[in-house]
Amino acid sequence: MSVLIFVDHADGHIKKSSLEALCYGAKVAELTGTSAVAILLGTVTEDLASLGKYGVKKVHQVNNEQLNHLDAQVYTKIIGETVASINATVVVFSNNVTGKAVAPRLSARLKAGLVAGAIALPDTSNGFTVKKTVFSGKAFANISLGTDIKIISVNPNSYPVTSGEGTAEVVALNVPVDAPKIKVSATTKSSGQVPLTEAEIVVSGGRGLKGPENWGMIEELAKLLGAATACSRPVADAHWRPHNEHVGQTGIAIAPNLYIAIGISGAIQHLAGVNRSKIIVVINKDPEAPFFKAADYGIVGDAFEVVPKIIEAVKKLKGVA
């Protein structure tokens, strides 16, 4: 018996959300008295033996560059066969873009119950239940899995990455790789930016910023803090910002350590995407803005006066001129 953790990568690097999944999976193995094994499809620059420091004993790698592009159908078959060959009883994914494509397929293939969006370790005191977010972050559900094989997709930023000592044994998996049905024809990435779902800090702007020309200070603050930028839906709808920055119920759901909302009123649909942030800071000129009810810290004031002063103070703190 073992816990199998799927390790996802992009541009030759293992994603941070996968390190979270590794640590989560290692802990599940410890709690259930089994061992943690990782599987990586494709090639990365990192030394896979070093993944041992996150608690996995073995890393299976299918060293085939075709697999550097996602085809969920091809991935699922390989993972499914690996689950059977190593007798895995729990499979852990990050609930990131790849996990959302592959974990459900694997669930259907293996008839294994899936909890997508887990935010805590399983409770095994009475069966096997896993807590996940529901109602777009407005509530949680404890989902019971009664199937022999259980699949858990862990929400990014909900389990800490900790590392210790240890090296993993790296095993090259020699399995047939089906020809992909999906051909990648283009990839565009906003360079140098922190991906929104992986960011520890997010600086976000709303309609209160009046127009796209005023985003300079948002970007400057984000850059100083190593943060990603986000926006409310009307801002994306008006094309002030790209739609992949839109957070909320109909946008991206995020759970950073720090969310700074500037000129955003805090409508329930906006909160639904950001209410799992650990610390929320609201800057709004209207003391009655609903966002203040969900905030930890706030300033009632004009963003155009307040934000430059925040930038100044952060620069001082970080010792940048």
Add this chain to the structure above:
Amino acid sequence: MKILVCISKTPDTTAKIAFTNNNTKFATDGVQWIINPYDEWYALVRAIELKEKDPSTTIHLVTVGLADADAIIRKALALGGDEAIRINADSHDSYYIAAQIAEVAKQGGYDLIFTGKETIDYNGSSIGGMIAELLDMPYISLATKFELNGVTAMVTREIEGGEETDEVNLPVVVSCQKGVAEQRIPNMKGIMGARTKPLKVNEPAAIESLTTVASFELPPAKAGVKLVPADNPAELVRLLHEEAKAF
């Protein structure tokens, strides 16, 4: 060309979230139900646009739900689509729902199956992938753009920090989100026409559920906001650094 669009019924985005029966059931009293926004605004509208370009296209809508989902499916038909199939079952198990839809899809021989990115109540983001696996079709999730060129689909999808464009031959299952289409309002003609469009009710196939909801909980309430005067933003930075240890 035959398109199947998966439609689910969800509480209105402003619905109060509360639970009954010892926190095992969602309290539906006074809740307004809507078409899941991703299904309506993106999946369905894109299917309608494809039909507008190629009128020989047939669009079927499918929902797994009890009779109380009929109002939702009629509303979807008012936007567009030729007929609807309701599978008469109530479930929140993604696999159960996906397997029911896969049964319908096997009968229908669809070239394209659209789902929304996720339901805004159970947030599984799972059903499209499960349907694809059950039908042995490719799956592209979190699409932000969908174009057809004969039997080849060009699908742009979200990746961390950017987008990727994939080329795939039909049949394919695609989960849709913002970018794929623009929200539409049904017109009078559509609303009148929807009344006479066929809405078939199928009894569910025998399918096992893989998960059950043991209980729900609400997040703990926030302690309250700590306000910093507007003339002293440096104090906010100090608090975030020293007290909250946020950076």
